[in-house]
Amino acid sequence: MSHKIFEAPPSDPKGLTTGLADAVIPEIASLLDDLIENGNEGAIDLRSLPMTDADRDALREKLGTGEVRATLEVAGTSTIEETAIRGVWWIRHEAGDGQIANEQIAITLLPDILRTHPDDLPQGRARLEELLNPSEPEETDL
Numbered sequence: 080m081s082h083k084i085f086e087a088p089p090s091d092p093k094g095l096t097t098g099l100a101d102a103v104i105p106e107i108a109s110l111l112d113d114l115i116e117n118g119n120e121g122a123i124d125l126r127s128l129p130m131t132d133a134d135r136d137a138l139r140e141k142l143g144t145g146e147v148r149a150t151l152e153v154a155g156t157s158t159i160e161e162t163a164i165r166g167v168w169w170i171r172h173e174a175g176d177g178q179i180a181n182e183q184i185a186i187t188l189l190p191d192i193l194r195t196h197p198d199d200l201p202q203g204r205a206r207l208e209e210l211l212n213p214s215e216p217e218e219t220d221l
Contacts, residue, residue, distance in 0.1 A: 099130045100137035110186040111166055120187040149193060159190050
């Protein structure tokens with residue numbers, strides 16, 4: 080005779096929490112300590128954890144809302160939000176069809192996705208040059 084030792088929660092439980100929101104907080108604290116003491120950035124992939132929607136909502140409530148929010152529209156929507164804990168960011172990437180492709184807590188001074196890539200700087204400088212020295216309109220014979 081077999082006995083069920085553990086029954087997994089349904090794949091989309093409504094309002095069910097597993098306690099993972101509370102379990103993630105010490106990991107965030109450890110990563111933030113490492114950033115403060117050693118300058119090391121870190122991240123927690125929330126989609127790799129067996130969190131329910133209620134767990135994610137509870138974690139979001141615990142971390143609070145910070146002062147910075149950015150939305151990028153590139154091959155889907157990416158939302159980057161600072162939490163009320165400085166240096167702790169909630170980053171969510173959705174595919175073009177709206178499905179969540181990635182969701183993570185990043186512990187960093189500034190998420191990489193918000194930094195200008197060095198290869199893009201010359202293009203920015205060229206655009207400024209156009210603003211500084213607009214070309215004269217060509218004269219045409221009428």
